[in-house]
Amino acid sequence: MTSGGGRIGVLQGTMSYVLQDPDGQIATTHSISAGLDYSAIGPEHAFLHDTGRAEYIRSTDVEALEGFELCAKLEGIIPALETSHAILPAVRVARELPADDAIIVNLSGRGDKDVQLVADLQRR
Numbered sequence: 001m002t003s004g005g006g007r008i009g010v011l012q013g014t015m016s017y018v019l020q021d022p023d024g025q026i027a028t029t030h031s032i033s034a035g036l037d038y039s040a041i042g043p044e045h046a047f048l049h050d051t052g053r054a055e056y057i058r059s060t061d062v063e064a065l066e067g068f069e070l071c072a073k074l075e076g077i078i079p080a081l082e083t084s085h086a087i088l089p090a091v092r093v094a095r096e097l098p099a100d101d102a103i104i105v106n107l108s109g110r111g112d113k114d115v116q117l118v119a120d121l122q123r124r
Contacts, residue, residue: 011040017049032061032121033081057093059085068111068118080109081117
């Protein structure tokens with residue numbers, strides 16, 4: 001979790017990895033996806049990370065937009081922006097694996113709600 005800038009702290013009564021300043025104050029966050037701009041991760045994810053049972057990969061807004069476009073172009077699926085953050089990293093991981101390995105990316109949510117935002121961001 002340190003790659004994401006988080007360190008152990010308490011937010012809303014839960015001890016987990018939290019984005020915070022050197023004084024322990026909660027840091028502000030930003031994401032093009034409204035559901036991902038939270039300053040902490042759930043304690044279950046912290047546990048899975050700490051025990052080596054899960055590895056988490058950061059994804060930027062730009063990478064999420066690239067994943068959104070890639071999925072729409074190649075699969076004809078408009079993914080939600082939350083899910084779009086996982087697409088490009090999954091492609092990168094897949095390139096490092098044997099050809100007969102499988103990767104599953106769960107496309108949750110609906111992307112139609114994000115189409116206008118994506119169009120606006122593409123014009124910038």
